[in-house]
Amino acid sequence: MAAVFALADCNNFYASCERVFDPRLRDRPVVVLSNNDGCVVARSAEAKALGIPMGEPAFKCKELFAAHNVAVFSSNYALYGDMSRRVMQTLARYSPDIEIYSIDEAFLRLDRLNDAPAALAKRAKEEVGRWTGIPVSIGLGSTKTLAKIANRRAKKDPANGGVFDLTGGADVEAGLAATAISDVWGIGPRYAKMLAGLGVATALDFIRLPRELVQKRMTVAGLHTWLELRGISCIGMEESPPPKKSIINSRSFGRRITELADIKESLAYHVVRAAEKLRAQGSVCSRLLVFIQTSRFEQGVPYYSPTAEGGLPVATANPSKLVKLAHDLAETIFKPGLEYKKAGVMLTGIERADARRLTFFEPEAQADGREKTLLRTIDAINAKWGRRTVDIAACGTAKPWAMRQESRSPRSTTVWEEIAVVRA
DNA sequence: TCTGGGGTCCTAGGACCC
DNA sequence: TCTGGGGTCCTAGGACCC
Secondary structure: OOOOEEEEEEOOHHHHHHHHOOHHHOOOOEEEEOHHHOEEEEEOHHHHHOOOOOOOEHHHHHHHHHHOOOEEEOOOHHHHHHHHHHHHHHHOOOOOOEEEEEOOEEEEEOOOOOOOHHHHHHHHHHHHHHHHOOOEEEEEEOOHHHHHHHHHHHHHOHHHOOEEEOOOOOOHHHHHHOOEHHHOOOOOHHHHHHHHOOOOOEHHHHHOOOHHHHHHHHHHHHHHHHHHHOOOOOOOOOOOOOOOOOEEEEEEEEEEEOOHHHHHHHHHHHHHHHHHHHHHOOEEEEEEEEEEEEOOOOOOOOOOOOEEEEEEEEEEOOHHHHHHHHHHHHHHHOOOOOOEEEEEEEEEEEEEHHHOOOOOOHHHHHHHHHHHHHHHHHHHHHHHHOOOOOOOHHHOOOOOOOOOOOOOOOOOOOOHHHOOOOOO
16 A cells, blocks of 8 residues: 555644633633743634634733633643643554654554554544544645645544545545645745745645756755655654754743843753753753843844853763853853843754763763762652752742743643542 | 744855865 | 865754744
């Protein structure tokens, strides 16, 4: 059988997660906001129908929210992450060949199995709904890009029952003709605009462009999209996620920050989180980049957004060493008299911890061993007793820079004290 | 008052080397 | 007067994804 890729995508994922634990939200418009309660990042179908755009700043929607009794939530990533894990575990029962693509999407290979792909997809969709309460749509295609298009068709028309099959005898041309070019996976706003200038409105128009033109204007990535839409698979399944080559931790401040000391505190926090991610994938890093930013939207004052990068003599995952470097770098770019809105760090020069150069000096090797033991112990304690049970002092306790989060729902599946209570 | 966060890949061009 | 050329590494910038 020819390859059959399925894309399973949770409908309005964050909004659906909120609904699972509060049935009163059914039929009520639900939106979820980004960190710091900044922008709308998820909308239920009812909220979409109200015309609330994705990414809209929350303060611009206040009146609309009030007028239509919209349920508004701060992001609750503890909940969404755990719900995602449950959805993925359920999907994995349907194919050994699964790639978790994002928090709410997974690709599955559905050929090479005993049952017909479309029948498997239908059962998977129903079981995820029954076991987790999350509605999911599944699209089937002979390539990943076509599976993405099929998924859009599945979502768009309720008559499809949440599953759309663009393989076998399906009319692929009709599917491509019904898909706006800007809705194709791999075509962003820039390329969509450029293609519009070439008279391309749909995916079907796009695959009728000459191959050489596509490669010239859109490089090999664009060519892959073009080939995939023609049924030639270029983007394969990734069995296990490769280690990250860069790790970022950053956040907008809950309010404006003017003091270097506060910025340093927030940077320490970001470094500690980033170093945890680094150790979780068994890596060390040799470079660190610090960035601080004023508001992009402030009238009358120039936008200040400097970065500073520095290296370490020996690659490390030790937060104390990284914090020291981050603080030194911050001092080189901090300008007093400005109101800062955001800060963050990026770790690069990432390599496997076990591939490190050996140290020949015995005292250093011993110190290295003690350091590893210490960090392993901290990670173990935090894994058992919760994040930040053991922290480093530079993160501070006052946290004037902490983010706003005014309406977070309970962490119903990961914190005992916040578990849902059912009254019968 | 209020505008997210975290990633990847590709290419062009400069520095440097022989 | 004539003033190489190819390879590699690094970085910045631009495109995309969720």
